Amino acid sequence: LEGSPYVVLDTCIIPVEQTLTLEPGVVVQFPDDANGQFCFMVHGNLNAIGTEEDSIYFLSGATAFSGFTSDWWTNTGSIFMEYCVVDSARDAFHFPIDADSLEIHRSRIVAVFRFADANNMFTFLTNNEFHTATPEQTAGIQLVDCQPGEFYHNSGPIRLRVSGAWWNLHDNNIDFINMTHCGGEITNNNGFVDGVHCDILWSNDLLIENNNLSTLFLDEVANVIIRSNLIDGGGIGVWLSDNVLIQYNEVYAFNNALDFFSNTENVLVQNNIITSTNRSAFMGSHNDPPVT
Numbered sequence: 001l002e003g004s005p006y007v008v009l010d011t012c013i014i015p016v017e018q019t020l021t022l023e024p025g026v027v028v029q030f031p032d033d034a035n036g037q038f039c040f041m042v043h044g045n046l047n048a049i050g051t052e053e054d055s056i057y058f059l060s061g062a063t064a065f066s067g068f069t070s071d072w073w074t075n076t077g078s079i080f081m082e083y084c085v086v087d088s089a090r091d092a093f094h095f096p097i098d099a100d101s102l103e104i105h106r107s108r109i110v111a112v113f114r115f116a117d118a119n120n121m122f123t124f125l126t127n128n129e130f131h132t133a134t135p136e137q138t139a140g141i142q143l144v145d146c147q148p149g150e151f152y153h154n155s156g157p158i159r160l161r162v163s164g165a166w167w168n169l170h171d172n173n174i175d176f177i178n179m180t181h182c183g184g185e186i187t188n189n190n191g192f193v194d195g196v197h198c199d200i201l202w203s204n205d206l207l208i209e210n211n212n213l214s215t216l217f218l219d220e221v222a223n224v225i226i227r228s229n230l231i232d233g234g235g236i237g238v239w240l241s242d243n244v245l246i247q248y249n250e251v252y253a254f255n256n257a258l259d260f261f262s263n264t265e266n267v268l269v270q271n272n273i274i275t276s277t278n279r280s281a282f283m284g285s286h287n288d289p290p291v292t
Contacts, residue, residue, distance in 0.1 A: 005029045008038050008065075016077070018044040024054035024083070031067045032061035039066040042076050050083030052106075058086045067111075070099065076121070082106055088133045092116060104128055115158060116141045123149040130156030138175055157192050179203055186211060195232055202225070218244065235276070238264050247271055 014020045022028075026048075030038055040046065050056040058065060070076040074100030078233035086092055088110035093102060094248050099121040104215035105128070109115055112133045116125075123143050132139050137238040138157040143149065145164035151240070152170035159171075159176040167184040169177065175191060177198045183205040200206065206224045208216070215234030218224065222242045226249060235253030238244055243266045250273045251257045256278045260267060 007031060011038050013041040013047055014044040014077070016043045017064075020044070020046050020227065021260065022046075022048040022056050024050040027057045027059060028057075030060035030064040032064055037066065038064065040068045041290060042068055042070055042079055044049070045077040046079045046081075048081045050085050054083075055107075056081075056084045056255065057274065058089070060088060061155055065089045068107055069094045076100065079103065084097060084108075086110060093118065095119060095121065109156075113138050113139060113140070114138050115156075116143070117276075118142070118146065119144050120145040122152075125149075125151050125154055127153040128155075130154065131159055132157055179206075180208075185209070195230070197234075235259065237261070239268065240264065242266050244268075245270070249273070253277070255274060 006027065007029045008162045018214045019229055031051045045133065048056045065088070066289045068079060070190065070270040074265045076095050078100040080103045086107070086109045091114040092109050092111040093116040094114065095118045099118060101122040102116070102118055103124045105126050108129045108131070110131045110133055115130050117140070120284040123146050130139070138159050140159045140161065142161045145218060146162065148166040149162070151160065152168065152169050152172060155173040158174040161178040162182060165182060167182050169184070169189060172190045173190050173192045174196060174197040175193065177186065177196055180201045180203065185207045186198065187207065187209045188211065190212040191214065195212045196213050198213050199217045201222055204222045206221065207223065208229065213229055215230045216226065216231055217237045217243045218241050219239045221244070223239070226244065226246045230250050232252045233254065234254045235251055235255070235257040236240045236246065237259040239261050241264050246267065246269045248271050252275045254277055256272045258269065
């Protein structure tokens with residue numbers, strides 16, 4: 001804490017197998033004239049653990065801070081942040097190649113373009129507030145081919161894309177969910193503005209329960225339970241899928257509340273409230289599923 005605030009005059013590099021630890025109350029300031037060229041290059045480990053009463057701050061004017069990142073030829077170590085404020089970064093967390101872990105808890109992140117973009121790492125993001133530098137703009141969190149992760153109690157105008165692992169997405173207030181080649185649970189999520197738009201592609205073994213959604217679209221999925229959701233707007237679409245249970249949902253759609261296409265099989269639609277304001281409430285295709 002002694003010497004804070006620290007004014008950054010160049011890129012900060014944490015070397016491989018080295019650890020930088022920031023204490024509660026530390027302020028790291030990026031000057032307004034840096035023009036987005038300075039970043040934290042994390043090849044080792046960054047531990048920034050504040051307290052509820054005494055957060056750690058990474059502050060910049062405009063886009064002076066380009067974010068926490070690594071280069072294309074050196075693996076990233078780990079980042080652990082709790083009770084931190086990043087305000088603001090151009091791309092808050094951007095890791096183009098393999099990394100160990102990214103954990104962010106109870107923090108406030110303000111970004112211009114992307115909140116997070118990471119590959120092949122354990123990722124745990126919980127109890128965070130995400131904001132964009134421009135009002136009414138959304139920003140992405142993209143976690144590609146990652147290890148199993150947790151994403152819960154987060155809030156903000158987020159487009160979340162995850163792939164390649166078992167994910168638990170719980171109790172978030174976000175705008176968009178895209179899951180590819182995943183398994184896991186999507187439960188108790190609400191839209192940041194309206195309902196969550198949710199796309200699930202090429203995935204197996206999913207529980208989708210107690211969410212407030214605007215649209216739910218499934219393509220080439222298997223062993224999926226869709227239960228006790230409110231889906232208001234675009235309805236449910238299922239393509240090329242097998243073994244899907246749709247049960248105890250309330251579905252209110254502008255067009256087709258339920259669409260089944262392209263050899264979808266073994267779908268049970270049971271005990272739902274289904275309403276369409278324009279076209280038929282239910283539309284089957286080549287393989288009409290049983291409705292009870």
